[in-house]
Amino acid sequence: MWGLLVIVRPGLISIEFGTFIVLFSTACYATSNICVKSLMTTDTPQQSVIYFNLLMFPLSLVPAIVFWVTPGLQELMMLVGIGICGTFAVYSYARAFTIADASAVMPFDFLRMPMKSLAALILFGEAGDLWTWVGALIIFTNTYFLARSDKEKN
Numbered sequence: 001m002w003g004l005l006v007i008v009r010p011g012l013i014s015i016e017f018g019t020f021i022v023l024f025s026t027a028c029y030a031t032s033n034i035c036v037k038s039l040m041t042t043d044t045p046q047q048s049v050i051y052f053n054l055l056m057f058p059l060s061l062v063p064a065i066v067f068w069v070t071p072g073l074q075e076l077m078m079l080v081g082i083g084i085c086g087t088f089a090v091y092s093y094a095r096a097f098t099i100a101d102a103s104a105v106m107p108f109d110f111l112r113m114p115m116k117s118l119a120a121l122i123l124f125g126e127a128g129d130l131w132t133w134v135g136a137l138i139i140f141t142n143t144y145f146l147a148r149s150d151k152e153k154n
Contacts, residue, residue, distance in 0.1 A: 003142065007135030033106070037097045045094035052090045103146070110143050 008019055039048055071079060096105045113136055120126040128136075 003135040003138030003140075005135075006138060007132050009131060033102065036094060037102050040094060040097045045091050045098055048094035049087055049091050053087075107143055110140055113140065 004023075008015060036048065039051070043051075093105075096108075117128060117136070120128070
């Protein structure tokens, strides 16, 4: 929470609607992690991929109908690649929760943060400001020590 407050800086800069959407998204992501972990006690990773696709189909169908643009061959190939990589990612994530405790999986999940930051820098020239990096460091450090303390308890 402290890292988030450093990044958002409430009271020092105006908080926009997008900030609340990101907070809501974060809460949904945490909830989905809890659901996946509990689902992996009774189901297989293959079943979770099927459940994920069954859930995402109606959620993505409505915007697709409204904003549909027929893709060309190159875009279609990219969409197929994204679909294959996404399916593999969901399977891998579910498999990780099957064979390891959440406290062991989540620190690896946080590797997305520096990888996305590097991609933003390379692809878009966005480096982020000092407070974003300080907040990210706080979040990463807290996650690391929480995972270590949870590991030592077990």
